[in-house]
Amino acid sequence: MNRQPLRLAVSEAAKILAEAGVDSPRVDAEYLAAHVLGVERGRLPLIPLVDPSVIDQLHKLVLVRASRIPLQHILGWSPMGTITVEVGPGVFVPRPETELLMEWGLKALVGVSSPVVVDLCTGTGALALSIAAARPDAVVHAVEIDPQAISWTRRNANARVAAGDTPIRLHSGDATDPSLLSDLDGLVDLVVCNPPYVPEGTPVQPEVGVHDPHHAVFSGADGLDVIRHVVRAAARWLKPGGSVGIEHDDTQGESVPALLAARRVLADVTDHADLAGRPRFATARKVG
Numbered sequence: 001m002n003r004q005p006l007r008l009a010v011s012e013a014a015k016i017l018a019e020a021g022v023d024s025p026r027v028d029a030e031y032l033a034a035h036v037l038g039v040e041r042g043r044l045p046l047i048p049l050v051d052p053s054v055i056d057q058l059h060k061l062v063l064v065r066a067s068r069i070p071l072q073h074i075l076g077w078s079p080m081g082t083i084t085v086e087v088g089p090g091v092f093v094p095r096p097e098t099e100l101l102m103e104w105g106l107k108a109l110v111g112v113s114s115p116v117v118v119d120l121c122t123g124t125g126a127l128a129l130s131i132a133a134a135r136p137d138a139v140v141h142a143v144e145i146d147p148q149a150i151s152w153t154r155r156n157a158n159a160r161v162a163a164g165d166t167p168i169r170l171h172s173g174d175a176t177d178p179s180l181l182s183d184l185d186g187l188v189d190l191v192v193c194n195p196p197y198v199p200e201g202t203p204v205q206p207e208v209g210v211h212d213p214h215h216a217v218f219s220g221a222d223g224l225d226v227i228r229h230v231v232r233a234a235a236r237w238l239k240p241g242g243s244v245g246i247e248h249d250d251t252q253g254e255s256v257p258a259l260l261a262a263r264r265v266l267a268d269v270t271d272h273a274d275l276a277g278r279p280r281f282a283t284a285r286k287v288g
Contacts, residue, residue: 240288253279
C-alpha cells in the first residue's frame with residue numbers, strides 16, 4: 001500500500017475549499033485532516049505520510065465542507081476559551097470573536113469573590129460554561145428561549161459537570177421579557193450576551209444563513225431589537241460596580257454604545273474591536 005504525503009492532501013483540500021468560497025480554506029482543511037486522523041491540528045506536521053484510506057476520508061469530508069456545511073457541524077464541536085462545546089443543527093455556532101467578550105468578562109470579575117453572572121441568549125452555553133470553568137466560585141445563570149438550543153446547552157452543561165466544573169443554572173426564558181429573572185435585580189456582577197444582531201435582509205454566508213437558526217442571527221430592521229431589551233435587563237440586574245458586555249454587528253459600533261450610554265445608571269461605556277479591527281462588543285459599568 002503506497003502511503004501518501006499528508007501535506008499535499010491538505011493543500012489539495014484547501015484548494016477545493018477556496019474554490020467553494022470557504023473563508024478560511026487552509027485552516028478548515030487542517031482541522032478536517034486532524035479530525036480524520038484523531039489528532040490535534042498542531043500535530044499534523046508530525047505525520048508526513050498517511051494511508052490512501054485517510055486521503056479518501058479527508059476528501060469526502062472536504063466535499064461536505066465545500067457544500068458549505070459549517071466546519072463545526074462536521075467536527076461536532078467548537079472551542080471557547082479553555083473548553084469545547086458540542087454543536088450541530090438547531091443551535092448557533094460560537095465564533096472565535098466571542099472569546100474576546102469572554103476574556104473581557106473574566107477580567108471584569110477579577111477581585112470579585114463568588115460572583116453572580118448572567119449569560120443571555122446562551123445557545124450552546126459556550127460563554128456561560130467557559131466562565132464557569134474559569135471561575136468555579138461563580139454562580140452562572142444561562143438563559144435561552146429556543147427548546148432545540150436548550151437541548152444543546154443541557155448536553156454541554158452535563159459534559160462540563162462530568163469534567164468537574166461547577167454546574168450552571170439553565171433557564172428557559174425570553175431576553176425581551178421585562179420580568180425575566182427579576183429575583184436577580186441588583187444582585188448581578190456580570191452580564192454577557194451574544195444576541196441576534198444582524199439587520200434583517202443583510203446578505204450572510206451560507207453557513208450562517210442556511211445553518212444557524214434565523215432567530216439567533218437576525219433581529220429586526222436595524223439588528224437591535226433584542227439588544228435594546230438586553231441593555232434594559234442589565235441595568236436592572238447589575239449591582240453597583242457590576243459590568244455588562246454585549247456583542248454586536250460591525251455596523252453597530254456607535255449605536256450599541258449609545259443605547260448603553262442612554263441608561264443613566266450605566267457609565268464607562270466602551271466599544272471594543274475584534275482581531276480584524278472591526279467594532280465587535282460594547283461594555284459598561286453600573287454606577288452606585
